[in-house]
Amino acid sequence: MADEHTSRDSRNDFSSPLLEPEVCTAGDSTEEEPEDQKLWPRPLARKWILTLFMGTCLLYCARMAMPICAVSMAATFHWNKIDSGLVLGGFFWGYCFTQILGGHASDKVGGERVLFISAASWGLITAGTPLLAHLGSHTLALMAMARFLMGLLQGVFFPSLASLCSQRVGEGERGFLMSTMHSGSHLGTLLAGGMGSVMLDEYGWESMFYSTGFLSGLWALVVWQCFLKGEVVPKQMKLSNDSQLSVSRKRWLSLFKKPPVWAMVFAHMCMCSTSYTLLSWLPTYFKESFPHAKGWVYNVIPWLAAIPSALGGGYVSDFLINQGYGVVTVRKIMQFFAMGVSSIFIMLLSGAVTFPSAVIFVSAAICLSTFTSCGVSVNVQDLTPSRAGALYGFMNMLGAFMGLVLVSLSGYLIEVTLSWATVFSLIILVNATGLGIFLIFGGGQRVDVEDYSQVIVI
DSSP, X not given: OHHHHHHHHTTTOTTSOTTSOEEEOTTSOOOOOOOOSSSOOHHHHHHHXXXXXXXXXXXXXHHHHHHHHHHHHHHHHTOOHHHHHHHHHHHHHHHHHTHHHHHHHHHHHOHHHHHHHHHHHHHHHHHHHHHHHTTSSOHHHHHHHHHHHHHHHHTTHHHHHHHHHHHHSOGGGHHHHHHHHHHHHHHHHHHHHHHHHHHHHHTOHHHHHHHHHHHHHHHHHHHHHHTOSSOOOOOOOOOOTTOOBSOSHHHHGGGGGSHHHHHHHHHHHHHHHHHHHHHHHHHHHXXXXXXXXXXXXXXXXXXXXXXXXXXXXXXXXXXXXXXXXXXXXXXXXXXXXXXXIHHHHHXXXXXXXXXXXXXXXXXXXXXXXXXXXXXXXXXHHHHOGGGHHHHHHHHHHHHHHHHHHHHHHHHHHHHHHOOHHHHHHHHHHHHHHHHHHHHHHOOOSOOSBTTTTSEEEO
16 A cells, blocks of 8 residues: 555655656665656646647648548549549558557657657658659559558657657646647648648649648757757666566566456557547538538537647646546546547437537537547556557557448448448447446556555655
8 A cells, every 4th residue: 555655645746756666675775766857847848748739730731631632633643432542541551550669669769759750751751742643654553652651650659659658747747748639630630621722722732742741841850959959768667676577578468468458458449440430421421411511510610629628638637636536537537528428429419410419419529539538548658658659559550450440330331221320329339338348447557567566665
């Protein structure tokens, strides 16, 4: 109980994080550890939060460039639907492959360096896409390869964020940071849609790639010049000789024997798959159910509302932790709203609804789903901070694969049943299953340290 009492007393002190415990056994000195120099001080943390928010925004701007320009490019290069699908689908295959690698690299060399290399590379590929398209007669193959490489390079981004957060941010600050990062994705989607519409009409589809590629490269340059002047190393755990970490190569897989770990992975996989399904099919649902409605209403309002919702959820979760509530309790509460309460609004779409009601229900469901940023998505940093990047990458990889399966299955159900209620019921079922597993088996105590029952001195 000594470690539990000590950790609770330290939650209200940002300068005394739980990330660097010193394990003492009988006969060891209980001398207090000096303040950890690897954690960001508050002024630097604020700068990084703003910078990473803009980075996530540009990530989605670059990611959405091809979908926005796909119709114009298909007309220019005479692509059919199958050709366009091959180009767009190449991103997701690449995106799955580098999740674990990016997280592992971030755990080893620091997430800051991985983010910089990733952004500089995807900025270069984005800006060079129009040049590749006009390079020769094999445009389709070149564009599919460019999208595949884009997926490979962007696949390391969110695992690197998870690793960076566990290395540089205290327990009571993580929820707001991750929520801010995810809200940047909503802003990026909105900006890409608005900016892309104007650029397509005024300057052609090439301008979209040039502008987003340039801005991404500029962001990477700012990170390099302003933040990476000194040596960046991941925060290491300081332990006595009598204790060993269970994160060696031989014991890495043993983490999956822990019920809180696989419960977290399963819940994240379910959450990602239902989010991908909503993203993919909601525009079609509105277009078929309300053919005379204005597209900008249902394409903009839900994602615009999601930004303050994500920020608010992150603030509330950190506030509760700093007030003394248990970490696992806060994570489960936030995930209950993300998967449980949001499913209620999705269920309401199954009946006969008016267009304003449908927009309200969808907006509420998407807003509540952003709470997963301070639930399951940040839980990996609670359980395994020393391997947060690699494990988050594994979770994201499974979520992406599950998303592809659920999106395809939803399309089949729509074709066969001619009913959207079937798809919404499937989403509710997946959410309920993932939430139930997490509520029962989820945890908040570290599981990546062997012999964790010893006294921890902060």
